[in-house]
Amino acid sequence: MPDRPAETLSTAPSGAAAERAVDRLQGMAADVRGCAVIASDGTALAATGERARWGEAAAGLLAAADAAAGEPATQVHVATEEGEAFAVRDGGYAIVAVAERFALASLMLTDMRAVLRDLARAAGSADAAAARTLAGEDG
Amino acid sequence: MPPKPHRVLIDRVSGYADEAVAYLRRRRHSRRPFARVDVAGGRGASHSPDGEAGRELFLAAARLIEVARR
Numbered sequence: 001m002p003d004r005p006a007e008t009l010s011t012a013p014s015g016a017a018a019e020r021a022v023d024r025l026q027g028m029a030a031d032v033r034g035c036a037v038i039a040s041d042g043t044a045l046a047a048t049g050e051r052a053r054w055g056e057a058a059a060g061l062l063a064a065a066d067a068a069a070g071e072p073a074t075q076v077h078v079a080t081e082e083g084e085a086f087a088v089r090d091g092g093y094a095i096v097a098v099a100e101r102f103a104l105a106s107l108m109l110t111d112m113r114a115v116l117r118d119l120a121r122a123a124g125s126a127d128a129a130a131a132r133t134l135a136g137e138d139g
Numbered sequence: 140m141p142p143k144p145h146r147v148l149i150d151r152v153s154g155y156a157d158e159a160v161a162y163l164r165r166r167r168h169s170r171r172p173f174a175r176v177d178v179a180g181g182r183g184a185s186h187s188p189d190g191e192a193g194r195e196l197f198l199a200a201a202r203l204i205e206v207a208r209r
Contacts, residue, residue: 054206057205064199071178080201081172105157106158
């Protein structure tokens with residue numbers, strides 16, 4: 001399902017904003033076992049578990065999806081017997097999540113896109129505040 | 140600019156409609172694993188675990204699922 005792209009982030013969302021995004025996604029979707037916010041360099045900004053392990057595994061999934069599609073993937077859904085893996089990528093950032101088998105996929109992806117959009121908006125607000133500060137300092 | 144309220148509603152309603160379609164598709168496939176990758180512009184494709192690209196996708200997803208289990 002195509003969707004409006006998130007704003008491109010010129011700065012990384014803060015760790016606190018990423019943590020809030022992870023908490024929010026867990027609260028929105030009851031079937032989520034765990035999730036993480038991934039930066040463009042593959043590092044996990046926040047995760048429900050060990051960030052390094054989430055970052056590594058998420059980078060692997062996104063790389064496999066890019067290779068399968070032949071271009072950067074914006075959305076990934078893999079359903080296995082053990083659970084379901086999701087990834088949504090936009091604006092240089094991504095959210096990955098693992099859910100129970102037969103989770104409501106389209107709602108899950110809609111929630112992930114909403115969280116990613118809000119994260120982009122938060123980072124955009126931080127950019128604007130920094131610009132205003134700089135302008136104030138110059139004036 | 141905040142998202143328009145009707146936009147959120149449309150997203151939710153179309154989400155339920157998509158879910159109904161997905162449910163029927165899943166029932167047809169009767170628990171068979173699948174992988175789907177979408178790219179910009181709404182294009183996308185499904186990948187079988189029998190192909191090389193699909194196999195890599197399933198391996199990567201299994202690693203992610205394992206991380207979530209801990």
